[in-house]
Amino acid sequence: MQLRLGIGAILAAIFLVTYATPNWVSTPSNVRNIVLSPLFWPYILGGLTGLIGLGLALSGWRGDPGEPVNDPIPDPGAGAARLVGFAALMAVTFWAMPHLGMVWTSMLAFLALAFLVKTRHPAAAVICAVAVPLILYAFFAHVASVAIPQGELVRLP
Amino acid sequence: MRLKTLGALCAMSLGLAATPALAEYPERPINMVIPYGAGGATDISARTIAEPLGTAVGGTLVMSNITGAGGATGSVAVQNAKPDGYTMLFARVGSHSVNPAMKATLPYTLDDFRFVTVYEINPVACAVRPDSGIESMEDLVSLTESEGTSYSSSGVGSMLHLAAVFVLDEFGIKDPLEKATHIPQKGGGAAATAVLNGTATFLCTNSSALASFVANGQLKPLMVTTDEPVPGFDAPSASSLGKPDLRQLVGWTGIAGPDGLPDEVAAKWGEWMAEAAANEKFVEQMTARGSVIEVMSPEEANDFIETQYNTFRALVDKLGMRVEG
Amino acid sequence: MSLYDSVMAGLALVGNLEAFLSLAIGIVIGVVGGAIPGISATMAVALALPFTFPMAPINGILLLLGVYKGGIFGGSIPAILIKTPGTPASSATILDGHPMAERGEAGRALGMALWASCTADFVSNLALIFFAGFLASFALSFGPPEFFALILFSLTIIAGVSGESLLRGALSALLGLLLATIGLDLVYGTNRFTFGDPNLMGGLNFIAVLIGLFAIPEVINMVWHPTGHVGKVQKLGSKWVTFAEYKRCFRSIIRGSFIGVFLGSIPGIGAAPAAFLSYSEARRKSPNKANFGKGEIEGVAASEAGNNGVAGATLIPLLALGVPGDVITAIIIGAFMVHGLQPGPMMFVLNVDIIYGLFIGLILSSGILFIVGGLAIRGFRPVADIPKRILMPMVLVLCIYGVFAVNNNIFDVGVMFAMGWVGFVMGRYHIPAAPFLIAFILGPLLEDNFRQSMLMSGGSPDILLRGPITWFFWTLTVISIVAITRGTLRADRAGG
Numbered sequence: 001m002q003l004r005l006g007i008g009a010i011l012a013a014i015f016l017v018t019y020a021t022p023n024w025v026s027t028p029s030n031v032r033n034i035v036l037s038p039l040f041w042p043y044i045l046g047g048l049t050g051l052i053g054l055g056l057a058l059s060g061w062r063g064d065p066g067e068p069v070n071d072p073i074p075d076p077g078a079g080a081a082r083l084v085g086f087a088a089l090m091a092v093t094f095w096a097m098p099h100l101g102m103v104w105t106s107m108l109a110f111l112a113l114a115f116l117v118k119t120r121h122p123a124a125a126v127i128c129a130v131a132v133p134l135i136l137y138a139f140f141a142h143v144a145s146v147a148i149p150q151g152e153l154v155r156l157p
Numbered sequence: 158m159r160l161k162t163l164g165a166l167c168a169m170s171l172g173l174a175a176t177p178a179l180a181e182y183p184e185r186p187i188n189m190v191i192p193y194g195a196g197g198a199t200d201i202s203a204r205t206i207a208e209p210l211g212t213a214v215g216g217t218l219v220m221s222n223i224t225g226a227g228g229a230t231g232s233v234a235v236q237n238a239k240p241d242g243y244t245m246l247f248a249r250v251g252s253h254s255v256n257p258a259m260k261a262t263l264p265y266t267l268d269d270f271r272f273v274t275v276y277e278i279n280p281v282a283c284a285v286r287p288d289s290g291i292e293s294m295e296d297l298v299s300l301t302e303s304e305g306t307s308y309s310s311s312g313v314g315s316m317l318h319l320a321a322v323f324v325l326d327e328f329g330i331k332d333p334l335e336k337a338t339h340i341p342q343k344g345g346g347a348a349a350t351a352v353l354n355g356t357a358t359f360l361c362t363n364s365s366a367l368a369s370f371v372a373n374g375q376l377k378p379l380m381v382t383t384d385e386p387v388p389g390f391d392a393p394s395a396s397s398l399g400k401p402d403l404r405q406l407v408g409w410t411g412i413a414g415p416d417g418l419p420d421e422v423a424a425k426w427g428e429w430m431a432e433a434a435a436n437e438k439f440v441e442q443m444t445a446r447g448s449v450i451e452v453m454s455p456e457e458a459n460d461f462i463e464t465q466y467n468t469f470r471a472l473v474d475k476l477g478m479r480v481e482g
Numbered sequence: 483m484s485l486y487d488s489v490m491a492g493l494a495l496v497g498n499l500e501a502f503l504s505l506a507i508g509i510v511i512g513v514v515g516g517a518i519p520g521i522s523a524t525m526a527v528a529l530a531l532p533f534t535f536p537m538a539p540i541n542g543i544l545l546l547l548g549v550y551k552g553g554i555f556g557g558s559i560p561a562i563l564i565k566t567p568g569t570p571a572s573s574a575t576i577l578d579g580h581p582m583a584e585r586g587e588a589g590r591a592l593g594m595a596l597w598a599s600c601t602a603d604f605v606s607n608l609a610l611i612f613f614a615g616f617l618a619s620f621a622l623s624f625g626p627p628e629f630f631a632l633i634l635f636s637l638t639i640i641a642g643v644s645g646e647s648l649l650r651g652a653l654s655a656l657l658g659l660l661l662a663t664i665g666l667d668l669v670y671g672t673n674r675f676t677f678g679d680p681n682l683m684g685g686l687n688f689i690a691v692l693i694g695l696f697a698i699p700e701v702i703n704m705v706w707h708p709t710g711h712v713g714k715v716q717k718l719g720s721k722w723v724t725f726a727e728y729k730r731c732f733r734s735i736i737r738g739s740f741i742g743v744f745l746g747s748i749p750g751i752g753a754a755p756a757a758f759l760s761y762s763e764a765r766r767k768s769p770n771k772a773n774f775g776k777g778e779i780e781g782v783a784a785s786e787a788g789n790n791g792v793a794g795a796t797l798i799p800l801l802a803l804g805v806p807g808d809v810i811t812a813i814i815i816g817a818f819m820v821h822g823l824q825p826g827p828m829m830f831v832l833n834v835d836i837i838y839g840l841f842i843g844l845i846l847s848s849g850i851l852f853i854v855g856g857l858a859i860r861g862f863r864p865v866a867d868i869p870k871r872i873l874m875p876m877v878l879v880l881c882i883y884g885v886f887a888v889n890n891n892i893f894d895v896g897v898m899f900a901m902g903w904v905g906f907v908m909g910r911y912h913i914p915a916a917p918f919l920i921a922f923i924l925g926p927l928l929e930d931n932f933r934q935s936m937l938m939s940g941g942s943p944d945i946l947l948r949g950p951i952t953w954f955f956w957t958l959t960v961i962s963i964v965a966i967t968r969g970t971l972r973a974d975r976a977g978g
Contacts, residue, residue, distance in 0.1 A: 002647075005911055009653055016660075026672045028481065033941040038667040038674055041929045045660050052652050059649065070910060073707045086705045090899045093882070097892055106882055110875040113701075117708035119871040132876055136883045144521065144529055146887045147188040147219040155185065190890070195528040196812035201819075204531075221890035222528075225684020226666055233680040234891070262673060264680040307938065313671025340937045341668055343930065346812055350749060350805050356625045356938060369804050369819070373826030445822065480671045 006057025013050030021046060085116055101151025106133040182422055186217035188244045189412075192231025192252050194224045197345060198363055202277055202410045203247045205443060209436035213429040227314050228252030229263060236269045240415040242422035248272070250408045251316045254462055258469035259314045261481045267466060271418040273426035275411035275458040276434050278449045279363040280383040281320050282390055284376040286352060294379050294398060297359060298328045306358040307338040309351035313480060315341075317348055320361035320406055323472055324380070327400045334476055352376065363408045364390060364447040382406045387447055405468045411458055423455055492838025495540050496846075504537065505843055508545035509850050512552020513858045519560055519693055519884040522569040523553025527813050539821035540836055544843045546814050551603060551793050551847055554753060555855055558595040558786055562588055563865050564877050566697035570688065571753030571789035573919055574761045576696055577643065578774065578781030585777055589859070593723035594779050595786045596855040598735045602787035604848040605739035606746065606794030611841045614798045617747040621799050624748050626934035627946050631955035632748075633928045636755055636920075638962040642762025643775075643916040648970050651917045654908065658921030661686060668930050669937070681893040690885045690894040691901050691922060695915050697881050698902025703909070704874045723779070731783035734764040738784045742791015749799045749807040750927070753792040758920050760788025794844060801825055801837065 021042045031037045073079055089112050096105045110129035119125045137156060140146045150156065189207070193199040204220060211218050223231035232252050238244035248270065257267055285291045291300060300306055310317035318339060325333035340357045342348045345366050351357045353375060364387050370376040371390060378392035382403045386394050395403035412426065433439065434452045443450050453461060473479050495501070508530065515526030530549050534542030557569030562579035575595060582591040609617070624632070637655075644651020664675045665685030676682040728735075738760030745756040764784030765774040774781050796807035804826035806812035818825050823833055830837055868876070885898045905915055939945035946952060 001911060002649075005650070005653070005913075020675070024677070025674045026481075027667075028670050028672060031670070033936065035936050035941065036669055036933055038670055038672055042660075042663055042674070045656060045663070049653075049656050049660070052649060052656060056649050056653065071707075079706045082705045082708075083702065086702060087903070090902075094892070094896050094899060097882075097895065102883065102886065106879045109882075110879050113705075113875040113878060114871060117705055117871050117874070119869070121869055121872060124869075125872055125875070128872055128876065132879055133883075136879065140883055140887055144525070144887065145219050147186070147221045147890060148883070148886070149892060194812075195524070195809065196806070196816050201816055223890045225687075225889070226680065229680055230684045230889075230891070260671065262678070264678070264683075313666070313669070338937050338940075339669075340934050342934075343668070346806050347750065351625075353803070353805065354622045354625050356934065369824035369826055372824050373804060373829075375804070375826060446819070 002056050002060030004060070006053045006055070006060055009049055009053025009056060011053075013046050013053055016046035016049065017043060082116060086113070089113065089116070097151075098149055099151055100153065101155075102149045103133045103137045103156060104151065104154070106136075182242055182425060183214060183216040185243065186219050187214065187242070188219050188221055190231050190235050190244065190246045191220060191222045192224070192228035192246065193222070193249065194344075195222055198279070198365060198408070199228075199247055199249045199410055201446075202443070202448070205439060206276065206433055209433040209439045210429060212436075213432040227256060227312055229256065229265070232270075233264050235413070236265045236415055238415055240271075240417035240419070242414060242418060242425075244415070245273075245426075246270070246413045248411045248413045250410075250465070251311075251314070253411075253413070254466045254469055255316050255319045256314050258466055258473050259319065259478060259480055261479055267462065269416050270413040271416050271423065271455070272411055272413045272458040272462060273418070273423050273455050274430045275409050275453045275461055276430055276450065277410040277443060278451055279365055279408035279447060280381050280387050280449075281316075281361055281406050281408060282364045282367050282371075282381045282387065282392065283321075283324055283359055283361040283379045284352065284367050284371065285359045285379060286355065287374060287377040289358065289377075291359070291377075291379070294328060294393075297379060298325070298330060300358075301325060301330055301333075301336050305336050305338065307340050307356075309340050309342050309348040309357035309360045311345045311348045311362075312341050312343065313339075315345075316408060317345070317360060317362045319469055319472070319478075321359070322476065322478065323406055323469075324361055324403065326472060326476070327403055332476075334478065349376070361406075368447055389447070402468075405465055407465075409461075411453075411462070427454060488834050488838045489842075491835035492840075492842050495835055495839035496544070496843050500538070501541050501544055501839075501843060502846070504541040504545040505548045505847055506850050506854070508548020509552035509847065509854045510548075512549035512554075513556035513559075513851075513854055514552075515549065516553035516556025516568045516572075517559040517858065517862060519566045519568050519697070519880060521884065521887065522689065523550055523557065523571070524569075524809050524813075525887065526553045527810050531813055531817055534817055539818075539823060540839045540843070542821065543814070543817055543836075543840065544847075546817055547797075547840070547844065548847060548850070550810050550814070551790070551851055552854065554789055554793050555596065555599040555603075555786070555851060556858065557789075558599070558782075559592065559858065559862050562591045562595065562782070563862065564697065564873065565700050566693060566877060566881065569753075570692055570923075571757055571792070572785075573692060573696065573754055574643075574757035574785035574788065574916070575782055577761065577785070577916060578776070578778050579785075581775070581777030582779065582782065587777070589863075590723050590727075590779060591782050592859045594727065594731065594782050596852065596859065597723060597728050598731070598738070598783040598786040599790040599855065600848050600852045601735050602739040602742055602790040603793060603851060604845075605736065606743050606791045607841075607844040607848060609743040609747075610794045610797050610801075610844065614802045617743075617795070617798050617802075621748050621805075622803065623949075623951060626931040626938060627948050628951045628955070629750070629931040630928065630935055630946060631952045631959070632751075633924050633931065635955045635959045635962065636759060637924055637928065638959060638966065639755075639758050639762045640917040640920055641962070641966040642765050643758060643920065644914055646912065648966070650911070650913045654913045654915065655917040655921035657904075657908075658918035659925040661691070662922045662925040663929075669933050681891065685926075686897050686901075687885075687889055687891070687894045688922070689888045690897040692919060693881050693885055694898035694901025695905040695918060697877055698898060699905035699909050699915075701874045701878050702902060702906040704870065706906075708871060727779055728783075731780045734760075734768070734780050734784040735787040737763055737767075738787030739791040742788045742793075743795040746792035746795030746807060747798040749805050752808045752923075753789040754923055755920065756792045757785040757788035758916070760791070761785045797840075797844075801829065801840075804829075 027038045093109045114125035141148050191203045235246040308321040378390045381387045382395045384396045515521040557572035558575045561567040561572040561575040565580045567573040579591045640655045741760045742756045745751045761784045796811045799805040800811045
């Protein structure tokens, strides 16, 4: 794992130094001193990333005895599917929030997540899914006076 | 398929909601965006007017700070909002005249907003440390010419940044960018601290931000950019120093909506502002901080901002200060 | 006016029920606000501000200070219970507090957090009262070169919170430094990694990154392995902190308080680095070194002492110089000004009664915090009993609301989600999250102060060694680096 991590860091560093920094950091043409350039710091970070990556790769290659291991889970396939599902859930939530409003979106997100992980208390989950976003809305909108996005369909007072 | 029906539903409810909304605007809370952080000049100004304004509106105003990128993040949020009068912006000199004049990459222009008023004007004052040996603008100018000086600001494209350059340029320094070093800080408080601890020689900022330091004798004011001297500031006015053009250099706070704000909404805001700004307690609190309360009509406000923008733009182009990248 | 007269004048101002109640109400608001992620101490103070306008000046300011102090403690409650820091300052508390909660010792951890907080708060208030003048003049001698040296030294904390592997800790820190470069360049105002998106121009929101990095990976982990917690106890537990434990941690608490006082009196650093520095110092000195990060009560004590030590000390530059040390004190300065008070040296002459009134109120506040905090811990007890598969969706929804509320920007919710995945992947590769966070806070400060120094000197590096303060921190930095290298080599030899 350490070896993979190291190689990943080296690749990232190469990408950073050769492509990302020159293309995605803009700098004025009249910089008087190299250390003042907006590029200076990203280049240093790129270089350091490469060094750390090298160190990680070396120690991984030598076979570090302290190599950590993750606890195995009984259903890796289903687990991966759940992760993809959750990622999709996040994307939909993010997209829906300005349209549906934060309250309705988070109710749906709550339900979807609770059933995605197969909760043992479905009734409690439904009650909480309705109650928690409403309570939070009441608190944030009326006590903390935050303009919680309302969406276009149903507006709460 | 479902998406389409949803969209249609949205559009329908929107259409339904839009017609009566104008008749009895405001029928729900108005979201007032403050593009700067809590505790800053814009924030204090906005929260002070919030109370009388809320009474005048007869509805709820929700104050939301959306901070970032020198006011750009909050301004963009309003630029992209529906022009229905339920999302309005507290625009400030930094976000709406200095930034557009200095930054080529700014994601908005003045045309993206419709100003309903400018209600507060702050004079600008330049100040140094009392032990710096600088007693007057003349001293500052000659020191800048001979040894070079430095000034602090709250960031690139902030009013403080442009103000210092503007002042030096007006006082006849040929190449103010070369002679004086800009040392940007993060925020207005840090800018004042930088002069206090000797990191920078001077700063030019709103008198309200300097008032307590001046009262405490920690900073010495050299000049204020108004016709009349400012109470509490023992310093000559720009006009008395023979630089009347510096009167353009003032801070202001106004209220704007997205471009395309209906006329009825703008008219309502005109009435509300006139009522709110007449509130004695509000005027008293604001003038105590050195501000001048003066409610402009939408046209006056537009002219005022346009003129200031053009002045700043001319200076920026003359000195090649525009940020392109 | 003699000291006795001043104290009496102050007592006359605060020696009434109203002042006492304002302070207590403030602390209650603060603890509750701090305990809700996204509200945080900063927002709680901002929200309470308008309500203090009609109050008498001293009562209004006491209320705000109460909110501030309560908020800094309150943040530790969700940090321990649900691994979501209520306030950035409490992120160091997670490191040992949450493992303790997972072991069913949340009650012990919360109790220690409260004791350490109150002790540090008291030390900090005393420091404010006795050393305000001295520390304030010291704070003003901190220019960019001094800051640069101090922050460079603070970055060596990373070694202390890296956990099992220094290299992986360093990788984590670099990731933090890189993400912190997003936004507008300080000196030239040009775009860095923003892709023209106005939301990115302001940089990534700190709270969104923080919550995304700590709380969301917990949710993702549960999605990955929904039954992983079954069989593990996650209860508040009947065990309460004992006086013997408090005595054992007392050294760390006092050390943490002083670190807090020192960093708090310098404007611009804030409570989170103080908590991390205190934590790593405690780890370095402790006989239970190996247990840190796995639920060591001394770690909780040290981090809470570090962040509460800041709370009184940030008032030093505020009262003595009129300079705010962080966002919270910037808002509190607003409250002073609304009442026509101008913080600064003159205030000690013109409004000495208010100054002493504040001092007396602050001393009281440590005691009130102890009572209110004790009640709050009991109030939040049920959280530990919620089934995890209901609790996690709640955490998700709470984080969405909280992160939105910080800057009223939906984009930040997206940042939080994305950082959640970053945090999850980092967890899979056993890359610790704490160095990331420290680097994310300190990285921009390091770069900005370096470039400001270069602007001051016209590009000559000599300025970085311009005075005794810089020499002091450079020496400390070198010593730390040598110690870390030697420690790593020794561990290497012992292991291999």
